Amino acid sequence: MRTLGRWVALIHPRVAVVIHDLTMVWLAWIIASRLREPRMVPWWSDELWVVLIAQGLVFWRTGLYRGLWRFASLPDLWNIARGAAFGTLGVTLGLVLLSRLEGISRGVLALYPFILLVLLGTPRMMYRYWKDSRYGGVREAAERRVLILGAGRAGEILVRDLHREGRFKAVGFLDDNRALRGARIHGVPVLGGIDKVREIANEVAAEMLLIAIPGASNAQMQRVVELCEASELPFRTVPRLRDVVEGRSSFAELKEVAIEDLLGREPVELDWSAIRLALAGKRVLVTGGGGSIGSELCRQIARLGVERLTVLDLSEYNLYRCEQELRGAYPDVLIDCILGDVGDAATVDHVLELARPQLVFHAAAFKHVPILQNQVREAVRNNVLSTYTLAQACVRRDVESFVLVSSDKAVNPANVMGASKRWAELVCQSMAQTSPTRFVTVRFGNVLDSAGSVVPLFREQIRNGGPVTVTHPEITRYFMTIPEACQLILQAMTLGQGGELFALDMGEPVKIRYLAEQMIRLGGKVPDRDIAIIYTGLRPGEKLFEEIFHAQESYSQTSHPKIWLAQSRPVSSTALEPALQQAAVASRKFDQPGLDKLLAEWVPEYRPAAGEGTVLPFQRNVS
CATH class of the missing domain: 3.40.50.720 (NAD(P)-binding Rossmann-like Domain)
Known part of the structure; x- marks a missing residue:
């Protein structure tokens, strides 16, 4: 009984949202019908079953109920519009099968999706506005004022996530693209170029700088960091583009600028097809696999689909650490970690006989x-x-x-x-x-x-x-x-x-x-x-x-x-x-x-x- 209660409590908000949306579907159809028909349209008719079922299935399929009203935004409105459009097609098909659209005005089908968009979108936006205004004063006191360097895609994603988390308050963007000057991204203005970071940071009372330029070259990153250092404000950065592409990080993760961000070179273009072809399904041995280079070789090799990876290392601790990481990250790869000296002929013969690399x-x-x-x-x-x-x-x-x-x-x-x-x-x-x-x-x-x-x-x-x-x-x-x-x-x-x-x-x-x-x-x-x-x-x-x-x-x-x-x-x-x-x-x-x-x-x-x-x-x- 207690488990059932927890389950009901868990799904209750979703059920309420579904009931609300189906009610709005019914109301949108009634309003559209009464706007197009001079006669009094009844509050219920047989075609409403088709409308509710078709529209409800489309909304469920388009994922409308995965989002939270608390964070409703333009993507949610787009999802509603998409669901209303496809829903109208579903309703039309259902009514054709039911009654060949007898007694249904084509104008009702044209008005219905627009009315539905207003009826579903307005409550969501009002609810978010109410939540933001209710907790805005508390949040703003705890928020840290930040200036974002870079108004590109990474900056847009970052400011959106900052708004949701409530830990930071973005007070402006800086970007060297003059075409962006005066623009607003999620309500945050682009205030000027990055070279003006010190002056603008003082003007807007920024407490921290966030670097959102994941594709910056070495020289560009060095310049940006020098400007940040001159401002004497703390600064953080989003991960490099290659880390995001390879799934190791996301744009919204903030980290301290590391020396690799300044000295690391441009991403290397590799012929991954040739590398994968050479390694996939093969048995591979890496000696010194617990060291800095050896362990990274093991990671890269394991993710390319080898049949078996054997790691030989003389350091017990390095081998243990390497084994734990590889087994956790690549459970489908057969991994052998062997403690031994590559200069010992008996050890080498044993490893080669076991691994057959x-x-x-x-x-x-x-x-x-x-x-x-x-x-x-x-x-x-x-x-x-x-x-x-x-x-x-x-x-x-x-x-x-x-x-x-x-x-x-x-x-x-x-x-x-x-x-x-x-x-x-x-x-x-x-x-x-x-x-x-x-x-x-x-x-x-x-x-x-x-x-x-x-x-x-x-x-x-x-x-x-x-x-x-x-x-x-x-x-x-x-x-x-x-x-x-x-x-x-x-x-x-x-x-x-x-x-x-x-x-x-x-x-x-x-x-x-x-x-x-x-x-x-x-x-x-x-x-x-x-x-x-x-x-x-x-x-x-x-x-x-x-x-x-x-x-x-x-x-x-x-x-x-x-x-x-x-x-x-x-x-x-x-x-x-x-x-x-x-x-x-x-x-x-x-x-x-x-x-x-x-x-x-x-x-x-x-x-x-x-x-x-x-x-x-x-x-x-x-x-």
Whole structure:
């Protein structure tokens, strides 16, 4: 009985709305009939059954009863008009079947939908007006006055949702489109251009700025943020367009401006058909799948419909976190998460026998430059010998494709990490010469907010009140977002036929000082006033800026504008294998001097000192 009571209480408002609307249908028909017929029309007649049933079914089908009167708006009126029009067609058809329209004036059918629109729309709008006026004073006291930057589609959606939520009161729009000046969007005026944000914010007493330009380019977003910072008001932004398109966010979600919004590049256009064709229904292994790049690769691969995804990682916690996320987000994909060392031949053989992968993405590596500088044994063992162990096993198991995730630090390396990654590239190039497995190498630079990178370090330093440590005022690095890097890795995989070395277009390099200053400002502080920036000097093996290609590597564009192909320098397979065997023996003996010597022999450009880099065509300013 209690359950029945709850059910009745739940549906009661809807029932009341249905009764109201059917009453209005009856009244609209009577009014239309009496306007067209000089004689007195009775309050009830047989055709009214047809009118009520046909119109009621149309209203139910068009979803009229899903909306709430409290938030009635123009879309609801459009829904009523649509329902009245289709309802009239239904009524006409029903009356033709019932009586061939005998005794029914055609004028009644013409007047009926317009009268019905007025009778249904007016009560809804009056109810909303009454609710807004009743609670308006309370709400306005709690609302925060906001100025919205961007009067496009995202701004319109945002102001509509702000009106509904009642937490913020939009007092105006700013937009650089002069054609919008003086226009009103949901009653909110467009007051001027974005460059006037400081003056207009003072005039309208705005308490916060909301950036609603999800499609803004890097340069545009940097300009908008600088203007917001100059206003000294807090500001938030809607998500980037690609996050909305991919379903990760909606325009109405407000968030703090992140460093990715300023340094993240334009959305990359990918050939998703080719990527999906290469991955759908396949068995895939990702090594280092718990890391920053590895875990994002797993997410992208899982959503493309693979048959089985196997994740191998040495970190127990990273593997646990990766497994929980993948199983929750992709329940239809068969997922195996295995704890183990990719350099352990027994582990590799076991994983390949269990997973039988057709595609292998090798992202497992040590990458921290200062730590590896004095740990050559670990760098060679994990970055070089593990790659060799895995590559050999993949050839024995007839794996179709092997993708090595490499680094721009492998070019003219000034550190052990970069030299070890270059030697790993040579391993894959050598294997490609003699095996049917497609070996593809993808080289790129820093990714924003990856584990152990400068972004989380700066964030922690800012949280602790500083200082923020930068090694050199002129040091620069290439940056891309983790999703973009992984998407381009997948695209490069589809382009490779075997033996290729691809490099990703990293765009313009970013000064680390600029990165630090922007992160301080985004944290609501002023650089060198609230948070100090100090320079600690270049660390051993650290270069002022990185490169993408070696001088002896001729490069050319591929079919994708963001992916470049390097013509690899020749490598002797017969000489490489004995050197790798020597490295394995030296590793077991912990012979670091011997490993240093081998590393210098196989990567002769390795010079443990700061150096200068070359400029690629896509890095030059074209005038």
